[in-house]
Amino acid sequence: MLPFRVVDRVKFIVERQLVKGAGFQLMVVGIFIGLISLIGGLLVVPQGGDFADPGSAVWWAFLRLTDPGYLGDDVGTWQRIVSTLLTISGYVVFMGTLVAILTRWLIAKMADLERGLTPVTLKNHVVVLGWTSQTLPLLCELLSSSGRMRRFLEKHDTQKLNLVVLSEEASAAQVHELRNEPGIGRRSRQVILRSGSAIQPDALHRVACLDASAVIVPSAAYEAGSLITSDVETVKALLSIAAQARQYQAPLPFVVAEIQDIRKLPVVERAYPGAVEVVAGNATISRLMVQNVLHPGLSEIYNELLTAGQGNEIYVRGGESIAGLSLGELASERPGVIVLGLLRCFDRDCDQGCEQGWDVRLAAPSETRIEAGDRVVMMARDYAETDADPKTTALPEISRGDARLSARENKLKGRRILLLGWNRRVPSLMAEFSSYGPGQPVLDIVSVVPISEREHALSRYFTGKPLESYSHIEADYMVEDELRRINPASYDTIILLSSDRLASGEEADARTMVGYLQLEDILTEAPGRPQLIMELSDPDNRDLLYGHQSEMLISPMILSHILAQVALRRELRVVLDELFTVGGAEIGFRDPDHYPLPASTDFHVLEKILAVEGEIALGVFRATADARGRHLMLNPPRRQRLELQPGDRLVVLCQS
Template identity: 30%
Template sequence: FQPHLVILDDEVDYERTQDFRVHMKSHWNRHLVTFRGGNPVRQDELERVDPANASAIIIPAASFIGERRGIVDTRTIKTLLSIKNCLPDGEHEGPRVVVEILDAMKVTLAETAYGPNLYVVSSETMICRLLAQNIIHPGLSDIYAELLRNSSGNGLFIKRIPEFSGLRWDKLSHSLESGIALGVLQHASPPICTLCPENDYIMADEDSIVFIASSYDDIRPSVSTASKVSQEIFHRQDVEALFPIKRILIMGWSYKIPRLLGEISAHTKDRAIIDIISVLPIEMRNEFFQRADLTYHNIEIYNLLGDFTESYDLDKIDFASYSNFLIVASDSSDNNDDADAKSVMGYLMLREKIKHQSPVPPILVELLDPENEQLFNRKWGEVIVSPLIVSYMLANVALKPELMLVFDELFDSGGAEIKLLSTERLELIGEFSFEFVSDRVRSLGMIAIGTKQGKLATLNPDSRKKIRFSAGDAIIVVR
């Protein structure tokens, strides 16, 4: 299945179409992409692309918005109203629309504007949750990127397999030829997604299963449904995540920092000290915190005034006292390139300051342009390209709308989460099959989805192939 893409934009020129062609690479097909000039807010120009007959409509926000994020959301909501007005008389439910809203407080307004069949990706909320989880569990950025993109590696799929009706959840993994069962989608009203359900959960006839697999067609039951039951072979309950956070230095300022700190507070039970160094006056930062109106139960926040790209200001900081570093993309720059340039400079100066520390504390860098990712040395940290992650989510939900429930469950602080467990604590030093590893992890009420050895993360490995684990390796789990 290859959808025909119709793109409506104010500016359609040769440079724009060539840029699109370069980014699509081998997926480019000029017969399946149509460009139309027009403003989607204006109904007469929107009708040029016949939105009422679209299979799905995607409305992304601006890639860089700074102080204008409220204006961008207003424009998005006006576009939803224009689409609604394009529907034939008497038709109350329009085509599926997947929309990016920057401010989480405006999600309800978007839903009111369009009505049913609207899927909202609150990018500020999702990115904050992703950053928070990567701070608490360093090493997850590549894992999330692989799960969210459709072009290569393993992805998230939802499939109903009638043969599994009446089967206990803990028997299900041994009944699969390939793929990893991650959770259950119950087709109730409204639908309910449960990742990592209880082992004694019984599959109902109408249940679908959330899988991690290399493709939809690779998900299939084994020839004979297994009767093997996972054995309770491991009972230690003190297994901890790698890199417990203690003190974090955030370099730079972004409008989403108050919500980010709220997510860190919600995702961790341990107390943490968070310092924020930025040139933005502390009074203005305090105003952002007051507007957010969030409560931080287990973190202490200290604002430092200074430029993290200036040695004079960095010399005042005791870098050895920090367990984690985060460089956020600035939203006060004029464009993405300037914001990323400052992040790159800060990253290089941070590397110089901590080059003699052993081990090097986890570094997480947020970028806005995917082309700048190649500037970073992966040995010294991780990179999250925020607009790219959001675009993956928008595309996934447009093609498979049920995945919105999976994303909400996976990224919500109250839902399941991906984390890394030490092979030493799991007593898995040596050679084991991934099937054996999965049984051991399942006895702790978790699901093993892959391995991480050094910087190499492998999702959905061959369950029967032996893997040699050493000290410092980790098992990627969902709990």
């Protein structure tokens, strides 16, 4: 074994001290300053002169080392040489090294502060675990829900909304994104960023999950084939929150969690013993797509009801202040609101929320009396319209009986559907198609993903055959010749799926939009035109395709809206499940010729006529788009003349 050299040993010892931080670095520099002062003092001691003892000489050397102003006071050649060397060493060691250490320490400390490693000291705030494509729309939803948010803050006895976002690496770039987001802007000061992962218990403590009024867990994106999926991370985060609550003997916060695989629902509920609402992301978008296939044009209703911006939203109000009124009386007192129905707790004696679940009664008879424990479901343009206004004139009450169950038309039987693209949502989409019973569609799936990989994903999702008739086509729809060979014009519906295999939503949407434009070129040559449904991942791309003729679903915006609104009013989830699943109440379209409508009618008269059938009028879907490219006129003023034109359809809430 070779012996260690003395120089190497000294270097190693110095290095081990320097890596310990600014304090140890300053200590090492201080030792060097002391050694240089000692050597400089000993060099001038033999000269005698003003130095009564070695200590005075060392002090003389220390002054020259730390302050260059003493350089001109020295006499004698040797003393001036030593003084000059000490002054130069002072510039290098004392001033240069000291400033460098302090500067680096200050920069590191500022970087740590920017990363958000300090635990927040807040209560009754809202926590978002994860920075994903849904985070910015989610924050916009929370900040823009003024009326609903005001009620939420009153419920939790707090004055100001504070949002805390846990990101893998919080940075100034994310703060810049917040400030530039149209729906956030100056309100970005209400958003606090913290670094960490949702599967790390210390990161959950950093955002004060146990003191939050609501915790939202959006689903993160992972590469295909990864052993760590978003659902695994969600379950781990819930387990960590529950463990912290047991450790500190604190109550569990209300959690809204998004999962991708709806089959993990029992696992999530078992992992978290507190109040939790689970939103199945893949299943939700799949339901909307299938409903859109059944009812062409329904995407405009989704984009109004389930995204932020102008238009109507679904609100759920407590029955305490309106108990005793009937649904018909309530509707007449609120002329700007469409009363959709109510929720009634299965446990009628429960005073603290509803742990037994809700009985959803949409399109209920108008004489149904509201009880204090009920939740009334309304559709309005603004939350304030759901409150009584003594200045408004009440409408004549409309009498509506039990909804007549309409047999669902088997529109899927034999329908040829072309899926362009592949993502993790395809198995749940096929499961949604199969849930509509007999008479299933014929599905062709086109993707560059190998067929063996697709079949493997389907076999892991289904125990049997997913659909009676489906086939895989291995092709790239971005190549015009390959797309032409598929003959897209021969299909009834074409769905362009956003890829989850690309690095970002912008790249996925770029591919989807180029494929759509290429598809439009091919369809212009065909005599017939199939229904087109396009899924996008980036909300910023919604306005790029001006004058497009497809129906557009922006998945992150829809899921962000649902997560945010369920966090503010948890009963909303069961309402959306009822509206957008097979059976029960649903939004549909009707031909005006099927009703005895007068030649010129207003919306209030339309409500009366549809009430005879037990249906609720929601609006009109125009055959011709307006100047903004919109076909939908939802919840118009009651006395507004509708002036129905050939091809127009009525938007109704009915029971199927």
